[in-house]
Amino acid sequence: MNWRAVRRVRAVLSATVVVCAVTAVLPGAASAEPMTVAGVASDSGAGVERISVATDGTQGDGDSAGATITSDGRRIAFSSSAKNLTPANPGTGERVFVRDQRTSQTTLMSTLTSPIQRPVISGDGQYVALWGLLFRDTKTFLSQVSSGSTIGINCPGLSCSQPSLSADGRYIAQAATFNRPPSRQRIEVRDWRTDTTQTVAEFGHTVSARPSISGDGRFVAYQDGQAEDVFVWDRTDGASAGPIEGSSKAATLVQLSKDGRKVVYLSGSDTYVHDVSSGTDQLVPNVRGVAIDPTGRYLLYAPHDTSGPSLTLRDLETGTDEIVSYQPASAGTDAVSVGGRDVVFQSTADDIVPGDTNGRSDVFLRRFY
Template identity: 80%
Template sequence: MRGNRNRRGSRRVRAALSAAVVVCAVTTVLPSAASAESRTAASDGGSGVERVSVATDGAQGDGASAGATITPDGRRIALASLATNFTTASPVTWQRVYVRDRRTSQTTLMSTNTPPIERPVISGDGQYVALWGQLFRDTKTFLAQVAAASSIGISCPGLSCRQPSLSSDARYIAQSTTFNRPPSRQLIEVRDWRAGTTQTVAEFDHTLPSRPSISGDGRFVAYEDGRAEDVFVWDRTDDTSAGPIEGPDKAATLVQISKDGRKVVFLSGSDTYVHDERSGTNQLVPNVKGLAIDPTGRYLLYAPHDTSGPSLVLRDLETGTDETVSSRPATAGTDSVSSDGRDVVFHSAADDLVPGDTNNTSDVFVRRFY
């Protein structure tokens, strides 16, 4: 693999290292007794939950809506939907990508001909949406400008580009590029589409998941080696990668880097860890699945493994307090929490989160904490 000058070596070598060389201290954050509602938020079914998978006139979707991402200010949400009544465009049988502006109540169609794969990603300034979709037999990354509602294809030297992650102004796009025809290999790249340049972050001789995640200024990219189960952080200023950040002899899966570039969330076993890039320490959040972190790195969205309680919970990593995002079955992904944990976007098939939900399918909602 290219660029990992600080890599500690293979897992077998790391397993032989003594505790004296472990540089990542781990602190544990257990559920707080003050967990329920430390900030004011309405309960499920109240005014604190807003359905955003709706047409400009407020009509609910006639098809399922799912994965969504939100801007740091909470104003705009990019989402994928099978609904045919959000715009006047000709109906299609695949998902389309929309942007919902909560300030103007405008729902804008972003894609028409390319079915998105996984969730669309909205830039921090709310001006661009990235998605990866099928183009003939390959997948490509597309970048759509919200104001123009038009898209451009992003150059892809391989057969398939996927899993895009955007800097705050969308200038830098981190993505995985795979070459499935022999010999199979994978590149993690950062594309500066305005300058027309590309930097290679890492190169693997396999096509297992890499999940790149870029900081808001485009300087740092967190990514994983799906075969070795290691997580690294690349720095554009010196073109080097540091890690594995999880420490020796531990398997890890990347979730997301915070937009300020300071915190990296990863999973290991049944636990979630939040790595602090400045101190090199890992904060343990046990027995939960981390889903996203807010742009400031303070608030972690997670799903408890214990299914007898809420499905989505927001944790203040500084105070250890928890707040329920949804007590009904719900799902969320990366880039789903606005700054300071004020808004959380998620999707759910529950029909009692807001009044008048009668479409009998999944919708996208925002929980706002006041």
């Protein structure tokens, strides 16, 4: 069955319902009721597979989480404490792996055994950035997927964290923290090929500032945690615009779409999708936005109502929803491939795929077509 066609048909049906009848309102907008069709991805059948497995399919013997996916959905990076995902190099502690969906290969990307935060894979799948503890400070590292070689990214502060990668992995946006008096923090973009750094913004505090970079490295959306404001910086002129949410409300950054056109942010109990060119916002009420696909059309969100699905994918143009998981699950930024085809998430549920007996948190991929 052609699932692209199914999605188009669902969009048309939804639009017809909006015009011809009174609609039922789901969180944030009128939405089509999810279809139950044989062969469509469901939590117990086709369309969902476990990613945190060894090349031979052996389930991990540790917790896996923090997955990010390439734009084409081919490669997924994730962190795991499992020792058996790469039998030739079992190791210990938290490490980073890449799963190639085309070759079914699971490759070790990092041999660091200290706690590692969520990795980020470049849109083309060639590089993985991660941040973890090195001695007493947090540093950013970049690994090349093909060779496995790791580059330590120069960090001017005592700690660098929250990396965000351009599509080709050349530009790394990160938060650098200087803990020695006077304590301060700045957002910067590192071009590791030319060994140059641009300062995006600098704050006189160390409260939760983090960036999200566009695919071409031109735009950086960033959060000032103390002011609770979100801004967008343009590398062509070095200027920042914002706060994009206006002066009357607080905001928390979720993600900038890779095309640089949409910024997802949270304010109160609602999610907003900001159009950079027009300056307008699309409201998705009473949900927590989690990620947006590279084109800015598909929003992954978690409803505040815990009695229904835990993760849902919304087509922002048609207002239709696709259920990602009914079981308890979570996800982070860069979790959706182009066109909303693939979504990666993590869950401790043991009934998402058959044979899940490890009693651990696993990483899963849901494919819609």
